[in-house]
Amino acid sequence: MELEHSKRGLEILKELKSTEVPKGMLAVWFLGQNSVLIKGEGNKIVCIDPYLDPAPYRAFAPPFQAEMLTNIDYVCISHDHSDHLDPYAVEAIAKxxxxxxxxxxxYCHDRLQECGVSPENIVSADTNxxxxxxxVKIKAIPAAHEEFEYSPDYGHRFVGFIFDWNGVKVYHAGDTVIYPDLVDTLKREAIDLALLPINGRDFFRNQREIIGNMDVREAAELAVAAGVDTLIPLHYDMFQGNSEKPGRIIDYLYENYPMQKCHICARFERFIYVSPNAL
Structure with a gap:
């Protein structure tokens, strides 16, 4: 399996360079957990929550070493937990x-500098x-990783990101539950592609200090309520005891909202999103 991952990882690196993305489309590579690469207009590449640490407690190995990501324009970090702000990945990409x-x-800026990111390369994900x-038009919106954490000095600890790029609106939720105003915010933005966590949360995981997210049903209902064109579930495949079967969201949508588009990414898949407005 490790050899397979390594082979596919080299293919991804080639695809990142060679993939051409016409207007109204974006290319998305799923790396596991909440990690994705997105390529769009101007051959720009954004990496969101890169988690590439080859830790033994991962369910599967990363597809490549982080230092092989030499052509990343932006890294978006949703919060400071180590499967989102991965010190190994950040240090390697910055180097x-x-x-x-x-x-x-x-909240993440000190850690980023400890990982070798120069202050002039740090941009605040300020929700204001x-x-x-x-x-690449990127905005941060609040996320409630079960709850909001906010301070006047640091702002929101947890954020999601909205991209308005190449004629496509993308929402990457980071880690969050659904909170008042989220549906209206996404409706106003007219989101085409929503990348949402589905691992849920419960009392027993909280007792083990595992903070959770929306579950399968909530993610499906959010996509429908917000008028999202296509949903991609995330954050279900990396850690034993904090995972979910992604097929459950397909079952839920098929039984309740059969017209709602949803794509389950194969491991390390390249998915080309085509907007309804693409020529």
Whole structure:
């Protein structure tokens, strides 16, 4: 299996360079857990929550070593937990490309600098800003990792990201439950592609200090209520005791909302999203 992963990892690295993304489309690579790569207009590449540490407690090995990601323009970090802000991945990416910008909540900035990210390459994921970045239009919105954590000095500890890129609106939720105003926010943004966690949460995991997210049913209902075109579930495959079977969201949608589009990514798959407005 490790050899298979390594072979596919090299294919991904080639695809990142060679994939052409026409207007109205985005290319998405699923790396496991909450980690995705997205490529769009101008051959820009964004990596969200890269978790590439080859730790023994992972369910499967990463597809490649983090230092092989030499062409990343932006790394978006949703919060400071180690499967989202992975020190190994951050240090490696920062080391091989001193032009990469890291967009993250202020809670993460000290850790990023400890990992070798220079202060001028850190962009605040400030939920009060219309856009954190305008080259690739990226904005941060609050996330409630079961609860909000907010301070006047640091802002929100947990965030999700909305991208307005290449004629496609993408929402990467980070780690969150559904909270008041989230549906209305996503409706206003007219989200095309939503990447949502589905591992859920419960009392017994909380007792083990495992903070949770929306579950299968909530993610499905959020996508429908917000008018999302296509849903991709995340955050279900990496850790024993904090996982979910992604087929359950297909079952739920088929039984209740058979017109709602949903795509389960194969491990390390390249998925080309095509907007309804694509030419």
């Amino acid at each position: 091989v490309n001193n032009q990469t910008k890291f967009i993250a909540p202020a 800003l219309d856009w954190c970045c305008t080259d």
